[in-house]
Structures are given as C-alpha cells and as structure tokens.
Amino acid sequence: MKICMDLHTHTVSCGHGYSTLKENIEAADKAGLLFLGLSEHGPALSGGPNAMYFGNYKCIPRQYGTLRLLCGAEADIMDYEGRLDLEERLLEKLDYVIASMHVICVTPGSRRENTRASIKAMQNPYVKILGHPDDSRYPLDYEELVRAAKEEQAALELNNASLHPQSARQGGRENIRTLLDTCAKYGVPVLMGSDSHICYSIGHFEAALEMIREVDFPEELILNDKPERLGKFVNIDL
Ligand SMILES: [Zn+2]
Ligand SMILES: [Zn+2]
Known part of the structure; x- marks a missing residue:
C-alpha cells in the first residue's frame, strides 16, 4: 500500500498544536505524501481560529512540488441535529x-x-468525512452510522491518534474494531487520518495499519492509497 494522503492535520493556529503550516508541508513531503489536508478546528473549539481564518484560505498556495495542499476544516458538531460551527458561506469556500x-x-x-x-x-452537502467516530464518550450505533455513510457517500475516519494510549478518546481500539467490521460488511470506505498536532506525526498511520491487519480489513476500502477516489470526498476539482 502506497499511502499518499493525510487529510486530518492541525497547526499552531488551533491553539493546541505545535507546528506551523510550513513545517507540516515539509513533513508531508518528506513522508512521501501527494496530498496534505489542513483541517483546522472550527471556531467553537476554544483556542481555535476564528471564522475569518477559513475565509482567507485564498492566500495559501496549493501546490508545493509534488505535494498538493487542501485547505479545509474539522468543523465541530454542535448539537444532536448535526449543526456545525461554520456557516454555509464559509463551508462553501473550503x-x-x-x-x-x-x-x-x-x-x-x-x-x-x-x-x-x-x-x-x-447529510450536510459540504461534509464528506466523519472524524474519529470511535470515542467511547459518544457511543454510536455503528450499523446505523455505516449504513448512513453509504447512503450519503461519506467516508468514515480511522483516526490514528485515537489509538494512542494517552488519547482522550478512550475505548478507541474496541470501537474502531466494530467500525471496521461494520464498514467491511457494508462496503463503506475508511480514510486514515493522523490527526497530527505536530509535524512529526504527519503521514504516520502505524497504529491504524496494525488494526487494519488485525481485523483483516479489505484493502480496497482504504482510501489513503487511492488518489483517484479522493475527488469524491472533497469539494473541489482535483
Ligand atoms: Zn477532532
Ligand atoms: Zn483533529
């Protein structure tokens, strides 16, 4: 598997990240990625960038040698109606x-x-990826979730950071196992994300890959080595 993308990364701008965008770009290039996603936290997460940050992405070049930068967001779900902390006028620019x-x-x-x-x-037309659906603090009905992802043609994230022993999202291993089993059952793709808050973890998916091997998850449902399928999960022409 030739991994070429990491779409879940943060920078100093989120208030609890430790690398700059430049450092992340250099790390992504070094890791051999072709696509790096900047997915900064939405404004509702304390310390996160304000709305203007997301409206100003036009000033960021998108191509660095062979590396393509995608400027997006990890928007916060604010209530049980799935409302986000970024307005449509901003979402449409991402x-x-x-x-x-x-x-x-x-x-x-x-x-x-x-x-x-x-x-x-x-179901939000701008959202094509659900981040870390593996947090025991937010129990989920995986059958229902995965069937909905199939219906909405969304990808579910396999978050490498959730498998870190000190992750705040406890129970990640068990939940990810259920998530992967259910995705395999319904043929729903997963996107591995590093959820990097420092450049050194960009493009590193060791724990996620170990889980994939453990549950014998079908390789055809992993998106990270399939740039030809990326277009379905982003809102721009690649
Ligand atoms: Zn998150
Ligand atoms: Zn994140």
Whole structure:
C-alpha cells in the first residue's frame, strides 16, 4: 500500500498544536505524501481560529512540488441535529470538510442522539468525512452510522491518534474494531487520518495499519492509497 494522503492535520493556529503550516508541508513531503489536508478546528473549539481564518484560505498556495495542499476544516458538531460551527458561506469556500464531535462543543448524548448528530452532519452537502467516530464518550450505533455513510457517500475516519494510549478518546481500539467490521460488511470506505498536532506525526498511520491487519480489513476500502477516489470526498476539482 502506497499511502499518499493525510487529510486530518492541525497547526499552531488551533491553539493546541505545535507546528506551523510550513513545517507540516515539509513533513508531508518528506513522508512521501501527494496530498496534505489542513483541517483546522472550527471556531467553537476554544483556542481555535476564528471564522475569518477559513475565509482567507485564498492566500495559501496549493501546490508545493509534488505535494498538493487542501485547505479545509474539522468543523465541530454542535448539537444532536448535526449543526456545525461554520456557516454555509464559509463551508462553501473550503476544499473539504471533516465533521467531528468534541466535548467542549457538544455534550455527549445517548447512543441514539450521538448517532443522529453524526448522521445529520454527514447529510450536510459540504461534509464528506466523519472524524474519529470511535470515542467511547459518544457511543454510536455503528450499523446505523455505516449504513448512513453509504447512503450519503461519506467516508468514515480511522483516526490514528485515537489509538494512542494517552488519547482522550478512550475505548478507541474496541470501537474502531466494530467500525471496521461494520464498514467491511457494508462496503463503506475508511480514510486514515493522523490527526497530527505536530509535524512529526504527519503521514504516520502505524497504529491504524496494525488494526487494519488485525481485523483483516479489505484493502480496497482504504482510501489513503487511492488518489483517484479522493475527488469524491472533497469539494473541489482535483
Ligand atoms: Zn477532532
Ligand atoms: Zn483533529
């Protein structure tokens, strides 16, 4: 598998990241990636960039040698209706959008409420990727979630950082196993994301790949080595 993309990365701009965009670009290039996604947290996450940040992406060049930069967001799901913390006028300017649940932004609900929030977010026409659906604080009905992802033609993220032993998202391993089994059952693709908050982890998916091997997940459902399929999960022409 020749991994060529990492669409889940953060910079110093999010307030709790430690590398600049320049450092991330250099790290992505060094890791042999062809696509790097800048997915900064939405404005509702404390310390995150304000709305203007997302409106100003026009000033960022998108091509660096063989590396293509995509400027997007990890928008925050704000309620069980799947509403996001970025308005449509900003979402439409972004190259792509991941939607995720974070405790600062939405109180964990029942399995039904969390599942509803996630599905509603995926029904947003700008959202094509659901971030870290593996957090035990937000129990999910994986059957329902995966079937909805298939319906909406969205990708579910396999978040490498969720497998870190010190991740705040506890239970990642068990939840990811269920997620992968269910995705395999319904033929729904997964996108590995490093969720890097420092340049050194960009393009590194060791823990995620180990899980993939463990559950014998079909390689044809992994998107990271298939640039020809990326166009379906972003909102721009590649
Ligand atoms: Zn997140
Ligand atoms: Zn993130």
